[in-house]
Amino acid sequence: MIKVFIILQVLLSLVQSAAAEGYAPTTVGCPTTNLLRSSALGLSPEEKSWVSKRDQITRPHLLQFLQTRANLDDDEYFALLNDSNNMKIGLAFSGGGFRAMLAGAGHLSALDGRTNGANEIGLGGLLESSTYISGLSGGNWLVGSLAMNNWTSVQSIIDNEYPIWNLAKPFFEAGGNAYEGVITFLNWMKDIVLKKHAGFTVNFLDVWGRALCDVLFPADNGFGVGVTWSSLQGSAVFTSGNMPFPISVADAVINGRELTPQDSTVIEINPFEFGSWDSSEKAFTKTKYLGIEVENGQPINANACVVGYDNAGFIMGSSSNIFYNLLPTMKDGQLLADGLEVLGDMTYKYLGESRENETYQAIYQPNPFSKNEYSSLDYGIAASDALGLTDGGNDAQEIPFAPLLEPERNIDVVFAFDSSDNTEDKWPNGKSLVASYERQFSSIGSGAAFPYVPTTEVIVEEKLNKKPVFFGCDALNLTSLANVPPLVVYIANRQYSFASNTSTMKASYSDSDKLGMIQNGFETATRNNMTDDSHWATCVGCAVIRRSQERMNKTQSDVCSKCFEEYCWSDKSSLNASSTPVSLGYGNVTTH
Numbered sequence: 001m002i003k004v005f006i007i008l009q010v011l012l013s014l015v016q017s018a019a020a021e022g023y024a025p026t027t028v029g030c031p032t033t034n035l036l037r038s039s040a041l042g043l044s045p046e047e048k049s050w051v052s053k054r055d056q057i058t059r060p061h062l063l064q065f066l067q068t069r070a071n072l073d074d075d076e077y078f079a080l081l082n083d084s085n086n087m088k089i090g091l092a093f094s095g096g097g098f099r100a101m102l103a104g105a106g107h108l109s110a111l112d113g114r115t116n117g118a119n120e121i122g123l124g125g126l127l128e129s130s131t132y133i134s135g136l137s138g139g140n141w142l143v144g145s146l147a148m149n150n151w152t153s154v155q156s157i158i159d160n161e162y163p164i165w166n167l168a169k170p171f172f173e174a175g176g177n178a179y180e181g182v183i184t185f186l187n188w189m190k191d192i193v194l195k196k197h198a199g200f201t202v203n204f205l206d207v208w209g210r211a212l213c214d215v216l217f218p219a220d221n222g223f224g225v226g227v228t229w230s231s232l233q234g235s236a237v238f239t240s241g242n243m244p245f246p247i248s249v250a251d252a253v254i255n256g257r258e259l260t261p262q263d264s265t266v267i268e269i270n271p272f273e274f275g276s277w278d279s280s281e282k283a284f285t286k287t288k289y290l291g292i293e294v295e296n297g298q299p300i301n302a303n304a305c306v307v308g309y310d311n312a313g314f315i316m317g318s319s320s321n322i323f324y325n326l327l328p329t330m331k332d333g334q335l336l337a338d339g340l341e342v343l344g345d346m347t348y349k350y351l352g353e354s355r356e357n358e359t360y361q362a363i364y365q366p367n368p369f370s371k372n373e374y375s376s377l378d379y380g381i382a383a384s385d386a387l388g389l390t391d392g393g394n395d396a397q398e399i400p401f402a403p404l405l406e407p408e409r410n411i412d413v414v415f416a417f418d419s420s421d422n423t424e425d426k427w428p429n430g431k432s433l434v435a436s437y438e439r440q441f442s443s444i445g446s447g448a449a450f451p452y453v454p455t456t457e458v459i460v461e462e463k464l465n466k467k468p469v470f471f472g473c474d475a476l477n478l479t480s481l482a483n484v485p486p487l488v489v490y491i492a493n494r495q496y497s498f499a500s501n502t503s504t505m506k507a508s509y510s511d512s513d514k515l516g517m518i519q520n521g522f523e524t525a526t527r528n529n530m531t532d533d534s535h536w537a538t539c540v541g542c543a544v545i546r547r548s549q550e551r552m553n554k555t556q557s558d559v560c561s562k563c564f565e566e567y568c569w570s571d572k573s574s575l576n577a578s579s580t581p582v583s584l585g586y587g588n589v590t591t592h
């Protein structure tokens with residue numbers, strides 16, 4: 001790495017700030033509509049109309065899934081699915097670095113009819129039947145890279161038909177030798193310097209985002225340099241409703257404040273809007289027009305409107321700076337720690353800035369919510385010129401439930417894929433379930449009801465992290481919550497054919513390990529290709545139709561009752577058992 005430094009010194013003097021098209025925001029005429037939706041009442045008109053389009057696609061797919069994969073009796077669901085009544089499925093993919101991206105890829109592929117075997121021994125068609133998909137940190141690398149790459153399939157990636165997810169070399173080392181590493185670095189920096197020259201604050205998170213894109217985008221479109229999160233608005237696969245609605249989740253950071261589920265503001269970034277449903281904010285701005293200085297949603301300078309701030313790599317980096325948070329606690333000599341440390345030094349040297357007051361947040365400046373009379377100032381969201389975002393898992397909610405709990409979205413069932421590393425040997429223990437459960441009783445998270453869950457000790461003891469579990473099976477038992485939450489199907493990373501409890505810090509995977517992770521994920525989501533339980537697809541169908549049945553007062557069939565006996569967590573004595581504060585373990589997330 002020392003060598004890298006020396007070569008850098010030489011190259012720095014040679015490189016012109018030659019233009020890389022696309023990373024820096026570009027000036028446009030200002031939009032005529034207000035950029036801010038305050039109070040966040042209801043869905044945006046854009047989302048509403050998109051969802052009605054998606055409904056037309058999910059309905060026939062779900063009918064087919066219930067009929068041919070779940071093998072449910074027609075009587076059970078037929079009356080529940082028609083033009084005026086549709087079920088809504090949400091999928092949530094947790095953080096956990098490349099472990100979460102790859103295990104999540106396996107889980108997702110099991111629901112995707114395009115995956116080999118998914119229609120025979122998997123849950124093929126469920127992805128096509130889903131309305132929403134949220135991702136956080138490593139889970140968001142999965143969701144974001146599929147969404148931003150024309151909703152390509154995991155199958156096409158593992159078949160090398162779509163050239164992304166090359167993890168053979170640590171991605172920050174690029175070609176694997178120092179010279180190529182420096183060239184790659186300089187390519188990132190050229191992009192980032194252009195953003196700086198355009199008048200925007202940049203920091204290491206911009207580099208992090210660009211670095212991730214070397215893995216998440218193909219080379220032949222410049223590693224996504226010009227791809228924005230809002231560009232989906234012009235992408236046929238999205239506008240026609242042929243993919244679920246992707247939502248990236250991060251946390252807002254207020255300097256010096258340690259994040260807990262009870263006081264974090266969860267930011268969601270969807271193709272139309274950027275903002276939060278939380279009581280600390282209750283406001284959304286337009287994703288496409290980030291980077292504009294506004295007062296109450298009106299541009300202050302009518303000649304200074306921009307587009308392109310919402311670079312997809314920057315958005316995915318914002319949701320996933322956990323590596324950086326963990327840097328100070330990592331042991332010297334760990335490849336990733338060393339690599340990032342050197343990258344950080346190179347970055348600030350190149351920018352001609354000191355690292356002294358470096359923050360480990362993604363900086364969104366101007367802050368779209370400042371100078372907004374409606375935003376609550378209590379949590380400081382609107383107080384500062386810059387809005388800092390950090391890893392969505394830093395408040396212990398490592399599964400991005402929040403957007404899917406919003407009552408306005410009317411989601412019936414959430415499939416939650418947990419690939420976090422809560423236990424010493426790096427398996428999930430349901431900590432994120434507990435965090436989301438507890439959050440509903442805080443003022444900031446009220447309005448996002450979540451079913452009762454046991455403590456992490458019980459989850460481990462009863463091996464609820466070794467087999468899928470349903471939470472919130474009976475709406476009637478949930479009436480003391482703010483509203484009836486979706487039924488939650490919890491599926492935790494576990495080992496079948498591959499030891500998928502790899503370190504969050506692991507930055508490279510051989511091709512065979514990568515495929516091993518993905519296949520193990522497929523097996524986890526399918527209960528080992530339906531061999532652990534040949535009725536698993538049926539039980540999934542029963543979970544999907546449950547809320548609809550309850551709304552219509554329809555009784556469950558015997559088949560579904562049996563499934564619920566098998567998969568529902570119901571232990572009255574454990575209600576409210578999890579009132580102990582969640583230990584975060586990440587310390588002070590805002591400073592080095």
Ligand SMILES: *[C@@H]1O[C@H](CO)[C@@H](O)[C@H](O)[C@H]1NC(C)=O
Nearest residue numbers: 079080081082083084085552
């Ligand atoms: C659609 O389904 C709902 C719920 O089952 C039912 O009340 C309604 O009558 C159905 N409408 C049609 C047109 O079948």
Ligand SMILES: *[C@@H]1O[C@H](CO)[C@@H](O)[C@H](O)[C@H]1NC(C)=O
Nearest residue numbers: 116117121497519522523529
């Ligand atoms: C499960 O099915 C997948 C896809 O067909 C296959 O690759 C894998 O080997 C199977 N796993 C087991 C344990 O049979």
Ligand SMILES: *[C@@H]1O[C@H](CO)[C@@H](O)[C@H](O)[C@H]1NC(C)=O
Nearest residue numbers: 149150151152153235236237
């Ligand atoms: C996106 O994928 C669809 C379906 O596979 C394909 O027809 C289309 O050409 C692709 N679009 C782009 C821009 O690659």
Ligand SMILES: *[C@@H]1O[C@H](CO)[C@@H](O)[C@H](O)[C@H]1NC(C)=O
Nearest residue numbers: 256257258587588589590591
């Ligand atoms: C985080 O670090 C900053 C700067 O060192 C300090 O001012 C602040 O009190 C710390 N916050 C917590 C919660 O430890």
Ligand SMILES: *[C@@H]1O[C@H](CO)[C@@H](O)[C@H](O)[C@H]1NC(C)=O
Nearest residue numbers: 352353354355356357358359
């Ligand atoms: C870092 O912050 C301190 C305290 O605000 C300030 O005095 C110092 O000038 C800053 N350093 C740089 C390089 O900006």
Ligand SMILES: *[C@@H]1O[C@H](CO)[C@@H](O)[C@H](O)[C@H]1NC(C)=O
Nearest residue numbers: 424425426499500501502503
């Ligand atoms: C993975 O889990 C196994 C079994 O629990 C354990 O022996 C192993 O140490 C774990 N691996 C890591 C990297 O923690």
Ligand SMILES: *[C@@H]1O[C@H](CO)[C@@H](O)[C@H](O)[C@H]1NC(C)=O
Nearest residue numbers: 548549550551552553554555
């Ligand atoms: C379901 O049953 C409850 C209680 O019996 C009744 O109040 C409600 O109107 C019924 N709903 C429907 C849609 O039939």
Ligand SMILES: *[C@@H]1O[C@H](CO)[C@@H](O)[C@H](O)[C@H]1NC(C)=O
Nearest residue numbers: 472473474477568569570571
């Ligand atoms: C709901 O409450 C009933 C009655 O107390 C109980 O029998 C049932 O097990 C509960 N269901 C769940 C999922 O907790």
Ligand SMILES: *[C@@H]1O[C@H](CO)[C@@H](O)[C@H](O)[C@H]1NC(C)=O
Nearest residue numbers: 441480572574575576577579
């Ligand atoms: C559970 O906790 C909530 C909020 O603290 C409280 O309102 C409710 O009464 C408690 N329920 C039980 C069964 O203890």
